[in-house]
Amino acid sequence: MLKKHFLFEKEFFISVISIALPIAIQNVISSGVTAMDTIMLGQLGDIAVSGASLGGQPFFLMMIAIFGISGGGAVLISQYWGKGQVDVIRRVMRISCTFSFIVSVIFTFGSFLFPNQIMSLFSNEQEVIIAGASYLKTLSLGFILYTLSASYLMALRAVEQVIVTTTIYAISFFVNVAINYMFIFGKFGAPALGVQGAAIGTVAARIFEFVAVLIYMYFVEKKIGYKMHNMFKIDKKLLPDFMHHSLPVMGNEFIWGMGSVVTGMIMGRIGSTFVAANSIVAVFYQLISVFTFGIANASGVICGKTIGQGNYERAQKTAVTLNLVAICSGFITAIITFFIKGAFIGMYEITPEAKQVAFDMMTVLVFIQPLISIDIVNIIGVLRGGGDTKVALMLDGGGMWLINIPLSIVLAFVIKAPAALIYLSMRCDMFVKIIIEFWRIHSKRWIRTVTREDL
Secondary structure, three states, X not given: OHHXXXXXXXXXXXXXXXXXXXXXXXXXXXXXXXXXXXXXXXXXXXXXXXXXXXXXXXXXXXXXXXXXXXXXXXXXXXXXXXXXXXHHHHHHHHHHHHHHHHHHHHHHHHHHHOHHHHHOOOOOOHHHHHHHHHHHHHHHHHHHXXXXXXXXXXXXXXXXXXXXXXXXHHHHHHHHHHHHHHHHHOOOOOOOOOHHHHHHHHHHHHHHHHHHHHHHHHHOOOOOOOOHHHOOOOOOOOHHHHHHXXXXXXXXXXXXXXXXXXXXXXXXXXXXXXXXXXXXXXXXXXXXXXXHHHHHHHHHHHHHHHHHOOOHHHHHHHHHHXXXXXXXXXXXXXXXXXHHHHHHHOOOOOOHHHHHHXXXXXXXXXXXXXXXXHHHHHHHHXXXXXXXXXXHHHHHHHHHHHXXXXXXXXXXXXXXXXXXXHHHHOOOOHHHHHHHHHHHHHHOOOOOOOOOOOO
16 A cells, blocks of 8 residues: 555665765755854854854845756756757756856845945944944955856766765865864964954855866766866857756755845844754754755755656655655654754854753754754755746745735734744744645656657
């Protein structure tokens, strides 16, 4: 009976783990960079942590836009990968990288020229604005380099090349931490620059990543054969397909990202104590959820590849099985959170008030992690991989703007609710979304072929 709805094949779980594990390791590394930033800056107090957290919001928004563009490209790439059409994949990568580059140029100029004005949107505390502006202006120098390397590496994920990404980011982590330590605290003859020093470390890591990607692209990678100097050769025949299937993913990420930025503004208006606490919880959440995001990315690749091969019945079983895996992952992360939350918060030198707020928020996280896990795997993995990008957009964007943000504003500024309840309100859309996701998968309407034969 169970075999009618689930896949219990050794090869299937090996394929999930072979994609999910390197991505999980990569996410650990990326989250580890953020964690080290906040731990080091935590030695300087709440203002430094808050300044870096809010100063990173424009980069976060740009990163979300890049993820959307690349994720939209991955919808096409994964299904063409199932069909074995490498030439089309290379053409999709060109379009994806070009659009990402244009976005990064806009964010670079805006962040470099107007850092103080941007920071004033997030906080009304002058010290936080000054710290955040210093961080943002320096950080913006690495935006374009990040975009060019990240777009390429995210495209490689869709064709099951994940080891190179993990390797590059692993070395980048040590570059980042070493430069951070030098310039935050003024070690080895470097000036002590505090928050700006953390940004310098991040830019140094971006330079390394870009150089490493160029070396891999031009001298090592042979399977796809994409080259950066061909980036602006836009394929007019393929462009309408890219826009049709990618715009919903781009819109999804951008609307969700804008919602997160607005949430950051709400937190900034509540005060630096709440911002500092949420920064710590966000870092912890990123670290604890890495395997869930790995499963989600693996889900997108496997579902897309299976649909590209024309095996729709197996694709349906794949989706149902991946939801079961997501539930297990969520419960495991919830248990881990319950036991180590106190020790993690204890690593930070912040005020007792901020520590208590962070503890209360993590307690909420314990109870909602299984649901978050299901939501992530379905939106990022199953629905996108299946080409059902418009429904994913409506669920993610609608939930954020129609439920989370209005409720958070009311609780924060009208009711003056406790921090833990405000934190829960920023996640409560998932209670509605999961019901719709399950219905969508059960109906099989999520399975959509996005490839065509005349390319």
